[in-house]
Amino acid sequence: MNTFAFPRSLTTPCLVVDLSRLEANIARMTSALGGRGVGLRPHAKTHKSVRIAAMQVEAGADGITVATLDEAEVFAAAGISDIFIAYTVWPSGDKARRMRRLAERVRLRVGTDSVHAIEQIAATLGDSVEVSIEINSGAGRCGVHPSGVAPIVTAALEHGVRLVGVFTHGGHAYYGADAVVPAAEDERRTLHEAAEVMRDAGIEPLVISAGSTPTALHSSRPPVNEERPGGYVFGDLDAVVHGACEVDDLAAVVVSTVVSVAAKAGQFVIDCGSKAIGKEEATLPFSGFGTIAEFPRSVLVKLSEEHGIVTAGTGPMPQVGDVVTVVPNHSCPVLAAMSEMVVVKDGDVVDTWPVDARHRHQNPPLLSRQ
Numbered sequence: 001m002n003t004f005a006f007p008r009s010l011t012t013p014c015l016v017v018d019l020s021r022l023e024a025n026i027a028r029m030t031s032a033l034g035g036r037g038v039g040l041r042p043h044a045k046t047h048k049s050v051r052i053a054a055m056q057v058e059a060g061a062d063g064i065t066v067a068t069l070d071e072a073e074v075f076a077a078a079g080i081s082d083i084f085i086a087y088t089v090w091p092s093g094d095k096a097r098r099m100r101r102l103a104e105r106v107r108l109r110v111g112t113d114s115v116h117a118i119e120q121i122a123a124t125l126g127d128s129v130e131v132s133i134e135i136n137s138g139a140g141r142c143g144v145h146p147s148g149v150a151p152i153v154t155a156a157l158e159h160g161v162r163l164v165g166v167f168t169h170g171g172h173a174y175y176g177a178d179a180v181v182p183a184a185e186d187e188r189r190t191l192h193e194a195a196e197v198m199r200d201a202g203i204e205p206l207v208i209s210a211g212s213t214p215t216a217l218h219s220s221r222p223p224v225n226e227e228r229p230g231g232y233v234f235g236d237l238d239a240v241v242h243g244a245c246e247v248d249d250l251a252a253v254v255v256s257t258v259v260s261v262a263a264k265a266g267q268f269v270i271d272c273g274s275k276a277i278g279k280e281e282a283t284l285p286f287s288g289f290g291t292i293a294e295f296p297r298s299v300l301v302k303l304s305e306e307h308g309i310v311t312a313g314t315g316p317m318p319q320v321g322d323v324v325t326v327v328p329n330h331s332c333p334v335l336a337a338m339s340e341m342v343v344v345k346d347g348d349v350v351d352t353w354p355v356d357a358r359h360r361h362q363n364p365p366l367l368s369r370q
């Protein structure tokens, strides 16, 4: 498998991002959705980088999506002024205080899927935030069926909560290449039904938001007027399998060193364990925890925290000290693991960017909450 060029002298394991491919991926999604008159609000949990978020907004994104309040705070501090926490929030205590403060600085939208949470939002945030109702379009994680929208709208009207629309995440697109188009249609259809119910219940749905990397270009048709793909910036093997990009578009890899060939014949070990690449297994036709570009017949069969155990199969064996390129199955866990990314262009290192919102899916240190 061919990837992009980078200096073989990098300290490993490290996350390497190809700037030209990153820029091309951002431009492609922005212009595809722009051409359909559909807004782009990319999910920034994939890259967790204020530099990349700024590139996305500069290219034409309306704002960003995040998964947590902590991520929202990082991007707001870096100047992103329009943020959707696409999560069914429960604002209470310190979290409610922080959300109110954030809403003073940025345009803030949050998700909900219950009357109970609408009452909580009314009590703790009032009308300081915009609220979108999450719809379950088939992934079965969160979200109401369209028929469950009316009581939430009624509660919002009663309590003065600013409902602005509906959203869904067609995560069931990841069940295989054949699942993508039906999942995108599920997104569009359920959002359409939910929007009608919302309108009939008394609030005009202004933002009808779908989103995943595989479905973005399939569900971006009326009434959907916003898409929230995240993984498209880098691509990964999952995106290749699900038709969202080509291998030549992949913009992020983990560069690693062969550290042992001693324990078993036909086995080599690389310094890329679960703490570098996450633990997500491949979708067919790929296998293992990532693909090693230089040894395509090998399989990364097992991970411990700092070791990746690879069987060479019928292919050649590397030597200790060889540098290899691990292409991730899913890029999000890599970014969650790494503290910085080495940025290359035409094979040379041009910059190093911090993964600014790394670990901001957890509790931030007390001091940063002040």
Ligand SMILES: Cc1ncc(COP(=O)(O)O)c(C=O)c1O
Residues within 6 Å of the ligand: 043, 065, 086, 087, 168, 169, 211, 212, 213, 214, 228, 229, 230, 231, 232
């Ligand atoms: C609510 C929500 N929106 C958008 C996305 C982005 O989807 P993808 O990771 O396929 O780009 C996700 C990803 O998990 C999500 O949970």
